């Protein structure tokens with residue numbers, strides 16, 4: 159299968175390159191970080207430039223587009239000009255959908271759990287109330303709406319916190335916590351922020367499974383099996399690796415007045431489970447992260 163990956167130089171994109179290139183013909187797109195795609199078939203493209211995207215589609219003719227490129231950090235997007243975030247997160251998605259329709263390709267879009275209103279006594283299902291609180295989440299929801307309106311063949315993955323070790327010059331909170339604990343430094347973790355985290359390794363395994371199955375025009379919660387706080391995730395990491403748990407300090411989101419607070423967007427993933435049986439537990443995933451990096 160010919161798979162076009164946007165955001166191939168990103169946190170998730172690099173795991174997609176690594177895993178999907180084993181069985182598929184991939185073309186991985188980067189923007190400012192070419193070095194993150196070394197060793198893979200890759201190209202520089204600004205996804206907000208329709209002409210550049212059109213040339214890529216004409217040349218590569220993908221069967222599937224996995225669209226991960228975005229302004230992906232809520233705290234960064236919040237400080238940027240709204241039009242810039244909108245152009246990258248929404249307009250570029252519209253361009254990609256139009257080209258997918260033209261070239262009869264499926265689009266798999268990584269949206270976010272932050273589109274939901276939050277936990278109200280039960281895990282969130284795909285038809286739970288929507289209430290994006292940040293510019294990041296609002297633009298991801300607008301991108302979802304463009305896809306639903308225009309696309310002939312799509313999967314929207316409302317993605318939970320992705321954990322695992324960040325490659326090259328990408329970043330995630332888990333990697334910082336891992337490195338700090340390894341060096342014997344103290345870490346501060348929220349006891350009052352809950353997610354259903356999914357490991358990067360497990361995420362790409364599931365995406366590969368969805369690629370080869372006949373899943374179409376679906377919105378799926380894309381998370382792990384367990385609802386945990388950031389603190390509990392850190393404690394599980396200590397249990398598996400043998401890091402000193404006393405280095406972890408419990409903190410509250412209330413200690414950070416400037417934070418856009420989303421206490422709990424834990425996902426019910428029953429619908430995802432109707433398509434795949436590949437979800438792993440957190441303990442299994444952490445063992446895998448330690449083993450394979």
Ligand SMILES: NC(=O)c1ccc[n+]([C@@H]2O[C@H](COP(=O)([O-])OP(=O)(O)OC[C@H]3O[C@@H](n4cnc5c(N)ncnc54)[C@H](OP(=O)(O)O)[C@@H]3O)[C@@H](O)[C@H]2O)c1
Pocket residue numbers: 164165166167168169170171187188189190191192203204205206225226227228229230231246268269270271298317318319320321328329330
């Ligand atoms: N990480 C998580 O925990 C998480 C959770 C929920 C949802 N998601 C979603 O999953 C996706 C992947 O997240 P991530 O953490 O892997 O993101 P990331 O590490 O921030 O990567 C973002 C990617 O987008 C690319 N990009 C940005 N603007 C571009 C442009 N104008 N043209 C071309 N490429 C552009 C970047 O390219 P360069 O680096 O080369 O400039 C980079 O490859 C995002 O859509 C995010 O919203 C992530």
